Amino acid sequence: MGELPDKRTAFIEWYLEVIEAAQLTDKRYPVKGMNVWTPYGFRARRCLDAVLIREIEATGSEAVEFPALIPSTEFAKEAEHIQGFNAQVYWVTKGGLAELDVPLVLRPTSETAMYPIFSLWVRSHRDLPLNVYQIVNTFRYETKTTRPFLRVREIHFFEEHTCQVNEDAATARVASNLDAFAKMAAALDLPYLPVRRPEWDKFAGAFYSIALDIPVGEGRTLQIGSIHHYRENFSRPYGIQYEASDGSTHFAHQTTFGLSERLLGAVVAVHGDAKGVVFPSAIAPHQIVIVPIPAAAGTADPGAMAEGIASRLRQGGRRVHVDATDARPGAKYYFWELRGAPLRLEIGRREAEQGTVSATDRLGRKSTFPLEHVEVEVDRRLADFDRALMEQATERFRASFAYADSLAELAGSTQIRVVRWCGGEPCGRKIEEAIDGSVLGIPEGPLPLEPRAPGPCIACASIEGGAWALASRPL
């Protein structure tokens, strides 16, 4: 492989080449937008899932799994929802040699699979809240250009679905999901912004949608997840109601929280560099790669020493790989930089004889320490590495935003623009036209910029009831 394309000037080319060179995916599978999870990519995915599972289960959500096939009759029950997904679903029309009486939809998302059953599970206020999630694959007949992890037709999907006693409880669940996501993002060293989408861009059937957006350079953004408040929009057509302690019956208020393999694409997009992928230690397939450097005969054996260190490190649950192939050390360094291993340990004759270890982290910082304290020294370096990765990402994140005071400033913007917006759709559409992109919506929480005094709407110059909105070109 030659040099990678320049990430800053040719992001997509860089991205496509780096994920393939690092062997995270094989996109030669003969169905467009459906890719193979290779052994290395699957390891990263498993670690990513472990982070999601840990944080969502800490909030009391329980894992379930619903079938992948949904009867078209159930799918059709919520009008906005089916309208939103109709052009995107795969239809199973034949089973064995015969046409099916009721065609089945391959789930694009699971509201319509789960909610008929929720109506059986939820009877009394004592059954609430119902907080369940599943990690499954979903299917969307995507018409836009597909890109591994970022836009695919078979999506590795995390979806939480909840039922709450009323609107306030559902609003509180949204807040709890935002907290859980903050912890997930921290584990991935990913700065992001939660943004409440404008009406015309919310999820099909939602009351409101909060998207989780990250900048990916050049004024572009990537939506890496979303949290939706449904109010009673689904509980009514699916009949999810409960009896309160006073005997009255009510429809549940519902929320959902969705994430996908895009998170893995985001990790590559945000942290990757000219040398390849950079994995935060939480999801690195191998957190530590040990390279033994062949020694002259008769001296201490770096290979055996490498194995000994690996086995000590594995005891604490660390993911360690010993690269004992017969490639040259330089080629191994290059290979593991490309694949994003956070920490590399080198064991040569000198190290073997002196009882020391040489370490280089994926940000290029070198050090040496006594073998005796390998566990604590490795843990300290991994923590340092994650801290530095987060700092670097945060600095770039902040530099991605800029205020704009006129529609003219939006044209060809290479930053995410923060604009004053009255909230009306006509003005929103003018802003979208000016930036040749989208109004992401209103951020939940503080902006990553110095605060400014309110001004007039950038489109209509109205000065009442406006808010700071974000506009960008979504990837």
Place this chain on the structure above:
Amino acid sequence: MGELPDKRTAFIEWYLEVIEAAQLTDKRYPVKGMNVWTPYGFRARRCLDAVLIREIEATGSEAVEFPALIPSTEFAKEAEHIQGFNAQVYWVTKGGLAELDVPLVLRPTSETAMYPIFSLWVRSHRDLPLNVYQIVNTFRYETKTTRPFLRVREIHFFEEHTCQVNEDAATARVASNLDAFAKMAAALDLPYLPVRRPEWDKFAGAFYSIALDIPVGEGRTLQIGSIHHYRENFSRPYGIQYEASDGSTHFAHQTTFGLSERLLGAVVAVHGDAKGVVFPSAIAPHQIVIVPIPAAAGTADPGAMAEGIASRLRQGGRRVHVDATDARPGAKYYFWELRGAPLRLEIGRREAEQGTVSATDRLGRKSTFPLEHVEVEVDRRLADFDRALMEQATERFRASFAYADSLAELAGSTQIRVVRWCGGEPCGRKIEEAIDGSVLGIPEGPLPLEPRAPGPCIACASIEGGAWALASRPL
């Protein structure tokens, strides 16, 4: 819930009622043969998967994931295979609003998804062996009666696919899979027999198939998995060939190893009793359930003590549940027996004051021990429980087999019959007719009966080249 049906005389009724009462599944989903994994059932499944992953990865197999949709053009490449599955596949014929140019098959198994990519991964003898597995859902348009876990239309599936340098290496891989399965079955306390299926009952496209069978009472058997040797049957149509070190090219020899959620059904079927499910500790959703018994005011607090014990036990990775609901203790005992928790700890006022713990395992054995040593005492009891469960299962397993010397003895048999068979298909068919079931095939390894001297074929009386075969009524 009233009493469960009698397992010995009404096995299927007992099975269907117990899995539902124990809340392992919800079968009210509106597609026949597709059921919901409830929170409790999903926990068991996750533990089961962990056992499979641990043992298969110990053999050097790596996790991957291939797409769920297979182009009909790839699916059609191996003639026997497509013939074997054609009547069982779900067809995706429409994407969005349009008919697909190439219809897609929802994977019934993944040979035809993986092997076009294997032909790209395998180039040189250095790429071999290729040992990969995936845990995914597969889909079969089942025409027989469906039963949760035992025969479903969306199957939670474990499938290993390997490429080897030649037939001997593939045969060795089959042996290694048999070893791995022995460890998996030991973790589940499941006695079983590996049986080489007769020609007419092997996997579609295989050279030979070894099934993993267990007795489930009344002369019935359940196939809980299978291992197949493919020779070059798939590598030729899919072009999986490699260059040997001498420059010559060869087709790989392939094997597969398949297991499914049937293992969970088997655990219920084999260990369950009149009180409900019995989980071996390896896959019990909660290995230990702690029941605090409300105390009179002013005395030590059993609730706080229960939480303290739970948190100590969780530190070693044990799965512990504290049942702090306000149901009566007796109702809790009944509930956790139904759900199969291996060990129940009771903490009442006496226990709280004396610093002791009362334990009852799922086989009904009671004991008391000092709180001080709770970790070691609990571990000892779980190990004892598993040993006793395996002994009980082994005793029943042995009692399930009996020799038969004439076709007449086979009619209405309530045991698995061991018969002398010449190996010919006409005689095999006569045996199947006589037992109103199947010739399972020839066991790999010793019979679970006292050895006997060879005799003539039970059907044709030929005395040459025969072997002991098993005949039963598969569930």
